[in-house]
Amino acid sequence: xxxxxxxxxxxxxxxxxxxxxxxxxxxxxxxxxxxxxxxxxxxxxxxxxxxxxxxxxxxxxxxxxxxxxxxxxxxxxxxxxxxxxxxxxxxxxxxxxxxxxxxxxxxxxxxxxxxxxxxxxxxxxxxxxxxxxxxxxxxxxxxxxxxxxxxxxxxxxxxxxxxxxxxxxxxxxxxxxxxxxxxxxxxxxxxxxxxxxxxxxxxxxxxxxxxxxxxxxxxxxxxxxxxxxxxxxxxxxxxxxxxxxxxxxxxxxxxxxxxxxxxxxxxxxxxxxxxxxxxxxxxxxxxxxxxxxxxxxxxxxxxxxxxxxxxxxxxxxxxxxxxxxxxxxxxxxxxxxxxxxxxxxxxxxxxxxxxxxxxxxxxxxxxxxxxxxxxxxxxxxxxxxxxxxxxxxxxxxxxxxxxxxxxxxxxxxxxxxxxxxxxxxxxxxxxxxxxxxxxxxxxxxxxxxx
Amino acid sequence: xxxxxxxxxxxxxxxxxxxxxxxxxxxxxxxxxxxxxxxxxxxxxxxxxxxxxxxxxxxxxxxxxxxxxxxxxxxxxxxxxxxxxxxxxxxxxxxxxxxxxxxxxxxxxxxxxxxxxxxxxxxxxxxxxxxxxxxxxxxxxxxxxxxxxxxxxxxxxxxxxxxxxxxxxxxxxxxxxxxxxxxxxxxxxxxxxxxxxxxxxxxxxxxxxxxxxxxxxxxxxxxxxxxxxxxxxxxxxxxxxxxxxxxxxxxxxxxxxxxxxxxxxxxxxxxxxxxxxxxxxxxxxxxxxxxxxxxxxxxxxxxxxxxxxxxxxxxxxxxxxxxxxxxxxxxxxxxxxxxxxxxxx
Numbered sequence: 001x002x003x004x005x006x007x008x009x010x011x012x013x014x015x016x017x018x019x020x021x022x023x024x025x026x027x028x029x030x031x032x033x034x035x036x037x038x039x040x041x042x043x044x045x046x047x048x049x050x051x052x053x054x055x056x057x058x059x060x061x062x063x064x065x066x067x068x069x070x071x072x073x074x075x076x077x078x079x080x081x082x083x084x085x086x087x088x089x090x091x092x093x094x095x096x097x098x099x100x101x102x103x104x105x106x107x108x109x110x111x112x113x114x115x116x117x118x119x120x121x122x123x124x125x126x127x128x129x130x131x132x133x134x135x136x137x138x139x140x141x142x143x144x145x146x147x148x149x150x151x152x153x154x155x156x157x158x159x160x161x162x163x164x165x166x167x168x169x170x171x172x173x174x175x176x177x178x179x180x181x182x183x184x185x186x187x188x189x190x191x192x193x194x195x196x197x198x199x200x201x202x203x204x205x206x207x208x209x210x211x212x213x214x215x216x217x218x219x220x221x222x223x224x225x226x227x228x229x230x231x232x233x234x235x236x237x238x239x240x241x242x243x244x245x246x247x248x249x250x251x252x253x254x255x256x257x258x259x260x261x262x263x264x265x266x267x268x269x270x271x272x273x274x275x276x277x278x279x280x281x282x283x284x285x286x287x288x289x290x291x292x293x294x295x296x297x298x299x300x301x302x303x304x305x306x307x308x309x310x311x312x313x314x315x316x317x318x319x320x321x322x323x324x325x326x327x328x329x330x331x332x333x334x335x336x337x338x339x340x341x342x343x344x345x346x347x348x349x350x351x352x353x354x355x356x357x358x359x360x361x362x363x364x365x366x367x368x369x370x371x372x373x374x375x376x377x378x379x380x381x382x383x384x385x386x387x388x389x390x391x392x393x394x395x396x397x398x399x400x401x402x403x404x405x406x407x408x409x410x411x412x413x414x415x416x417x418x419x420x421x422x423x424x425x426x427x428x429x430x431x432x433x434x435x436x437x438x439x440x441x442x443x444x445x446x447x448x449x450x
Numbered sequence: 451x452x453x454x455x456x457x458x459x460x461x462x463x464x465x466x467x468x469x470x471x472x473x474x475x476x477x478x479x480x481x482x483x484x485x486x487x488x489x490x491x492x493x494x495x496x497x498x499x500x501x502x503x504x505x506x507x508x509x510x511x512x513x514x515x516x517x518x519x520x521x522x523x524x525x526x527x528x529x530x531x532x533x534x535x536x537x538x539x540x541x542x543x544x545x546x547x548x549x550x551x552x553x554x555x556x557x558x559x560x561x562x563x564x565x566x567x568x569x570x571x572x573x574x575x576x577x578x579x580x581x582x583x584x585x586x587x588x589x590x591x592x593x594x595x596x597x598x599x600x601x602x603x604x605x606x607x608x609x610x611x612x613x614x615x616x617x618x619x620x621x622x623x624x625x626x627x628x629x630x631x632x633x634x635x636x637x638x639x640x641x642x643x644x645x646x647x648x649x650x651x652x653x654x655x656x657x658x659x660x661x662x663x664x665x666x667x668x669x670x671x672x673x674x675x676x677x678x679x680x681x682x683x684x685x686x687x688x689x690x691x692x693x694x695x696x697x698x699x700x701x702x703x704x705x706x707x708x709x710x711x712x713x714x715x716x717x718x719x720x721x722x723x724x725x726x727x728x729x730x731x732x733x734x735x736x737x738x739x740x741x742x743x744x745x746x747x748x749x750x751x752x753x754x755x756x757x758x759x760x761x762x763x764x765x766x767x768x769x770x771x772x773x774x775x776x777x778x779x780x781x782x783x784x785x786x787x788x789x790x791x792x793x794x795x
Contacts, residue, residue, distance in 0.1 A: 036755075038753070038755025038758070039755050039758045039759060043755070047755070077741075077745075078741070078755060078757065078758040080758070083695060083697075083699075083702055084498055084694070084695065084702075087493070087494065087694075087695060088494040088495075088498075088738060091489065091490045091493045091494035092490060092494060092742070095490075107605075108605075108699055108701065108702065111605045111607070111697045111699065112695050112696065112697045114607070114697075115607070115696050115697075116696075131605075132602060182592060183592065183604075183700075183701060184592065184598075184601075184602075184604025184605060184699060184700065184701075187592075187602075187604065188602045188604075191602070421602065428607075429607075
């Protein structure tokens, strides 16, 4: 009897093991490790962005059964926006099978990961932020500052101000004050404003607000003395609502203040109350839940009770929509790579190829249900930003509404500066830039073994 | 007679017991860990643990031994890191160990300057003046672009760790590199605190007037404590930047980090060398273990924010419990445990 029992048991164990094995072999999965921050001072941005990203992955899984049958999975590690926690989560999650890409939404964490992901050959997505010169994919093969980098943001804002004045030539003689956060992030665009001021003949005054920026009386007195035509707010965190409130106190109209991409969320304007009415800010993705893809997220994901946001009212908010757009870009990159490498779990390097061939024109964006949510993207081997367009939205006290067309930044002017900077990096690190034309030709040839 | 011979026997026995413990630790750290460890263990746990232990060791020389409270530790870490970056960038022919020592000296010089108020101020007033150093260094790093080699975002990336053609670039190499630096400096710190200089540190801490009466040069001792402590903290900054993160931004060395190092020292045990390591274990490693444990038990599906909050509560409770059981820190707790074991023999 005991022998039978043992035999039965071993048969059972073997069977389960076999089942587990075949199960693992059958289910193709693509994994997204998330260095999220749902705790700490930046939790509002973190919950919105990672919530939107997860919601979109969820939508693809429930509605389409994954990307061509490949399920999307994810795992989260809390970083509190701290660099060393981000590194810890990277080291913890990097051994998961089938990692598609990393999306930290933190400049500090992204910087600390550049060496690591390049060695591990996995893409690092820094949508709307990150290292400007990583736009040059020849030097940074695995880093993708999708849609917008700080330089194009600066150019986009200037183009918008020109459109309000009635053309770039009308900027001549105007004065623009830039109120920037006293940090490396805040200072990054100083030379670009100087450059564009010289090019278009406007006067620029750049005024620093020391971190965290909860006292700005003297800066706004300077602005009052300067009487600028516009104030650009390159802010961060509490600095933004304080700027708007102080502007109101000094009598500067909110509709002449234009916020950058880190000053454009609900969290930046709601604390300022009435003072924020009329304030304009740049964005790569419109806010609001009326776009078809958001309707589907609301219906399919939140309807089934699997939505990631704790507060349903935040569906369609700036950070949530950024997460949704980030989801679309990641999923479409995986789809592009599958076209070439087969409908299976891809390696990080194959997904990198997908990102470098991420071409979503307006028709494709509309087909994805995102018409009006974002414009288009065209990433190449050399251009990892992908010519994202920007738009401007105005706060009416309750919601953002779009007040401009989709504006194309002046990439041609910025590219030489970016290439100079990436060349310095390549020299510091002893790298030889890739030959994109050659790689493209090689990748057009039919892949062996497909 | 028996009463006097017992402590004598103990003092003869103790160093050897300590030596055996340290030897075992070194065998474990050099012999066993590099064979069985994973890249996660090296990169995410051991390297930051070693760097912050060293920083805490440095602060302990100042606060624990010499009794001067400082809230500027992370500023000295930043100085060490940025000095090493600039030295390796501008004087690339210098071997890495020389660069590290010079970076430590830069931090020590700044420490000397920061120590000047200590000649007039004590206790909390001194803490406030070191707080000024913390903010001043942050401002300087942000203000002068050449310090970060005119990088537009102010973030620098560390050069490769290579000594005499030997590369320490992989995870294990970084760990061994940090371990060697920490072991070396810990040994020197041990020599220091057992030397007459170390004893004059303690004398100044316990009673300045009495110290002066027995012939300790109080001003010189205080400044020396600041300089030596800043040297060690500066080298810890180099490890943090070069071996661990491989990138540095000024914001990474903020007041929170200074507090973290101070708490490591207080919880680990003021005025003990092993306290720095025990405290770093509690503050750096335990939260990670808790977070791994929480993720393993509750799975990926559990909201990571809530999990984080639970860990904070658990860690806070543990710290309160430890300090109630043993206000002199983990080092004293360890001593008591060892004594209990001895008695049981």
